[in-house]
Amino acid sequence: MIQKIIEGCRNRQRESQKELYQMFYAYGMSITLRYAESREQAVAILNDAFMKVFTNISTFDDSRPFKPWLRQIIVNTAINHFHRNQNERRSEALDKVEDELNSRETIISGISYDEIIDMVQQLSPAYRTVFNLYVIEGFKHKEIAKMLDISIGTSKSNLSKAKRNLQSILEKNFI
Incomplete structure (x- = not known):
């Protein structure tokens, strides 16, 4: 077919x-x-x-x-x-969201797919793209750096900040 x-x-x-x-x-x-x-x-x-x-x-x-x-x-x-x-977007500050973490080990269950997508969409474009390529698509930082024309360190930093920002979003919305 x-x-x-x-x-x-x-x-x-x-x-x-x-x-x-x-x-x-x-x-x-x-x-x-x-x-x-x-x-x-x-x-x-x-x-x-x-x-x-x-x-x-x-x-x-x-x-x-x-x-x-x-x-x-x-x-x-x-x-x-x-x-x-x-x-x-280069003129936008990538660090708009403060990196305060009150609880690193909060486990939240029962979050719908749409809620997860909404949270990922709240990330800055740079963080969201690196997060998706690394976590969802399974690319390595070296591959991501090449695809996005950034350094490997920037890729790692963006992933780390994306995870912290998602943690913060989770805490604000579900705790």
Whole structure:
């Protein structure tokens, strides 16, 4: 079934493109929501990613699974979006949130997926991107540094600050 849809996309058939989009929309949104500042921005990133998919579908190797190929395009599109907006954000202070921690070992259960996404979206773009790439996607700091054009130390620092900021957000909202 997926092969038939992919073949239709290669032939620029709108119906096949629509089917592929609908088939993987929720999957794509689950990825872009982690990188975006809002649901609207996540949709924009996802739409950009699907445009890249449709443009480059001829390069997809049919002997490999489609989902990892799609995931890589979505993640790369989110990173590109981060780069495009990075210059605007450089003037913002990355340390807006104070790093006060009252309780390091608070365990909170019963938090919904949407609440977790909302908390991650509260992080600054730099912290959120490094957090997602390291914690969710499993990249190493060296890989993240190369992708985002930052130093390895900055990647490690941003991850550490993201974790502290998330802890602070958790404490404010759930304690």
